[in-house]
Amino acid sequence: MTILNARNLSLEEVQRLFGFQEQYNDAFSNLLSLKPITEAEQQELFQIRDDFRRYLISGKLSEGQVKLLVVAPLLRLAGFYQYPIEIRLEENIADIEVEDEDITIKGRFDILAINKVKHTKPQAYFWVLIVESKNSQIDVSTGLSQLLTYAYRGLDNQQSVWGLITNGRLYQFVYIQQGNPPIYQMMPLLNLMESPRAVELLQVFKAICQLEV
Template sequence: MTLTVEASSLSLNDVHRFLKLEKLSNASFVDFLSLEPLSEFEQQDLLKIRNDFDRYLSARKISEGLVKFLTIAPLMRLAGFYDVPIRLTMEDSIAMPAAVNNAVEDEDRRITGRMDILAINSPQSNVAPPFWVVVIETKNSAIEVGEGLPQLLTYAFKSLEQQSSVWGLVTNGLRYQFVYLRRDEQPSYQLMPLLSLNESPKAIELLQVFKAICKLANFQ
C-alpha cells in the first residue's frame, strides 16, 4: 500500500531521508553566478517595489498571494523572466509531467504537492525536455522562510531527473532564501546568504541574483 504524503507536512529531516538529499555547507552567490551592477532605472524600480511592499506590511500581514503580486512578479519582470525563451507557470497551470502533481517515490511513500511558481526555458524542439530555471515557493509575511524549505526542496528535486542542477527560492516577501541543488552521484543542496528586501545592499543583491539566474536560461 502506497502512503501519500503532502510536501507541506514534511520536515527537513523527512526530505533528507525520503529523497536521499544531502545538505552541504552554505555557499556564496559568486561561487555560481556572475552578479552585474544595476542600472539607475533598475535601482529606482527596485526602490518602488520595496516601498510598495513596506506600505502594505506596515498595515497588516501580507497574504501569500499578495506577496507574489507585490514582490515576486515585479522582481521577475525587472530581472527579465517575462522575456523569451523563459515561460512562467503557476500551480495547476504547470504543463509538464508531474509538475502539477509532483511525486517522488520512496519505498511505500509518495510525496505530492503543487509549486507556486516555476520558470522554465521552453525548448525549440518538442523532443528536448524543458529546463527548469528556478522554482519558487512563497509564504505569507508572518511565516519564516525556513518553514517553506522542505516544500521547495521537494519540488526542485524533481527537476534533477532531467537536468544536473536547479535554483530554488523560498520567500515571505521580506526575506529571500535561495537554494542551489545538484544531482551528482549524491543529490545535494546548498543554502545561499539570506537576502532582505528592506535592506538596501541586500535588496540590490537580490535583484542581481534574479538577473543572473535569468541569464542561465540563455545558455541551455
C-alpha cells in the same frame, strides 16, 4: 500505497526520503556572475520595496499578496517575463514515487520558470527557477522541505536547479544538484528592506535568468 502532500513534509523527512545533504555557500559569486544594475533598475527596485513596505506595516500579508506585490514585479524586472523564459503558476508536480518505499508524494508549485527553447527530454523543458512563497509572518526556512521535494522531480531531467523561498521581505536562494547523494547549497539570506541586499537580490535574479538564455 501511502500518499503524502509535499506541504506537510518536514525537512528531516525530505532528507531521509530523498537522501539530500545540506551545504552552505557564503557568496553568490561562487556560482553566479553578478553584474551592476542600472540607475533605472535601482529606482524601480526601490519602488517595489517601498510599495511592499507600505502594505507590510498594516499587518500580515498572504502568500498571494507577497507574490503579487513583490515576487511578480521582481521577476519581471529581472527579465523572467521575456522569451525564452516562461512563468508557470500553481501547477501540479508529477507524482514522485519514493524508491524502496510504498510512498507517493503530491504537491503544487507556486511559481516555476522554464526555458522554452531548452529541452531536457522530449516534452520536458529546462527548469530555470522554482519559487516557494510564504505569507509575510512565516519564517522562510519552513518552505525548504517543499522546495526540495519539487526540485527533486526536476533533477530527473537536469543536473541542477535554482530554488527560492520568500516571505516578501527575506529571500533564501538554494542551489540544488544531482548526485549520490543529492546536495543543496544554502546561499546567503537577502533582505529586501536593506538597500545593498536589495540590489544584490536583483543581481541574483538577473544572473539566474540569464544563465540558460
